[in-house]
Amino acid sequence: MTTPHLSCPVAVHATVTCRAAGIGVLREASVPGAPPLPPRFLRHADEHTVVGIRAVQAAMAALGQSPGNPRSGASDRFAVVAAPCGAGRPGSARTLVNLREGGPVTVSPHVVPQCSLHALASAVSVGLRIHGPNIGVGGGPEALSEAFVTALSLLDEPGVEGCWLVLTAWDEEPVLDDRGDVPGDAVCRGVALALDRAATGSLRLSLRTVPRVAVLDAAATTSPPGHPSLAALAILLEQAGRAGGPNLPGDCDGCLWSLRLGWGAMVNLDHAPAALGAMERRRIAA
């Protein structure tokens, strides 16, 4: 038995996958149909920021409109919650090598705004002119679960009309070389979800808690939860994009993807009720 707590339609989603060797190109690229970034905005950005902000732009392009347009369903009053898992490591490594070799004068002033946990959220807000709160979340291996509970919680804050949830991670955390550079074949993935109260999207994100007694019985408050990888979510969402909405694999309740949180909660990505109804009708017709 679970208790529903928080739930919101996903208005639009997009994913970006990029090898480290391609980050430089992605840094300078434009996303057709998306609002542009200021010139050279990503020049000093961390790899996670490059991939994450391009995912948001791709989602905006999919929506067909830009932020601030009242018809877009993704207004400039959205919050930005970004969870870059392990972000800032290459930039931090380069900074530390410089500090050792050249002293404090060589420490780049960009390390604070570009390598801290808030960097991706701030870049999305500043680069795409989104005036809701921007918050970095996680930073460690639990970033995914922390991001979901934060984003769904913030939707009720005064002045927040929705939320861009941005998730990034390397498929496998890379070993850096002695200068702090990432091997060219390492893959970085970004997922952007627009959580919009007013949307009628085909997907719905929800968080449910389980009864407290179950948590206590599990005696698992410190055991690692079973976290599916971001890659799995990204691949599923890519399939969703190609399938054109609800025609996705899922269990009988319409659940596509689940994440069990260590403290006794589940995050589910489901077919939205309307979309589920459409899918059922198609099954009947078949």
Added chain:
Amino acid sequence: MTRAPLRADRSAMITGIGAVTPLGNDFDTIADGLLAGRSGVVEIDGAGFSREARQFAAPVTAIPAVAADDSLDRLGRICLAAANAARADAGLGDRRGGPIAAARVGLVLGIGAEQLKGWEADFLAGGRQVFSPDRSPSLVHRIATHLGIDGPAVTVAAACASSGYALALARRWIATGLVDVCLAGGGDILSPTGFAAFYNLRALSRRSDDPVRASRPFDRDRDGFVMGEGSAVLVLESRRHAEGRGARVRGELAGVGMSGDAAHMVIPSDDPTEAARAIQLALRDAGVEPAGVDYVNAHAAGTPVGDVAEAAAIRLALGRAADGIPVSSTKSMSGHLVSAAAAFEALACLAAIDRQTIPPTLNLDHPDERCRLDHVPHVARPHPVTVTASNSFGFGGANLCLVVRRAA
């Protein structure tokens, strides 16, 4: 949108305070220091921090030991000590049988650069962690484990507003019924990289005469902020839950407002609209009119641009009422606690409420004409205080205002 109905009781009562700061490690010592105008800024041994001959900062001088903290680094020990003190101050037990086990408890910490600080400490000690994958749990989860906290645990970051966002998220979790009790705050430490980066950004004061006079918010001769370190953690719970267990209520987190400048990754916007909006949203959330505010604890770090921007935002948000509302910046005494600043300054608001006195802004010899407010220079001012507003602004245009109110 499907959503469980919010609890009718949206209050978030503050029932515990824990802190490890340059001004002391308990509420009374810190309140005494703030109201006496005592500065925590000293000359530090900062060889390697910058090219200046003398380095000024506000360090933590003593970290209370907490059992089982051997595995934690300095940042972890500071945060754990503050969280543990908050838990004890709230009269909450631990997982071995106190009242904390009878409630669903969460933990939110605002920490902007936990990983960077950890990699840095290791690297400067000869390690190579920064070059290798790291799957160890983040600090918030390790502290939750230490304290027996079994609810959600999250790290949030919004630069210098980080711990304020932690308090906002904790309040929201209580309102939605996700937790009964939540510990929230933040922590930060001085480090060579952080110090050098802020110095090279020209954000730090370059004064090298007298450490106590270096942090001078709103003064015309200010030239940047003075870095500090520490942790502040508050215990929040609903009024019903606090009353149900007979908790001592220290105050109420009555309102939250947040917004984004969306202007620049580092520089505050010279348009005060969004910062003012955060203040207005917080007041509206608390059901308070501008004239009902008794004290504004300003973010004012002492940077030439930031203080002017904030003064304009306060004026825009409060209108004519701003003429009669005392404003001060406690960073003139504590230094800038960065990720921990917002939670520490919420504590300063509780001190103003508790003592019915406004803490001063030190070194405000010549108020900047562009920062025209009802300043409280040099010495504390006795004043009736029921409602306070505490501003926090961070890199990336993160704006936050907390309304902290005397408990009814």
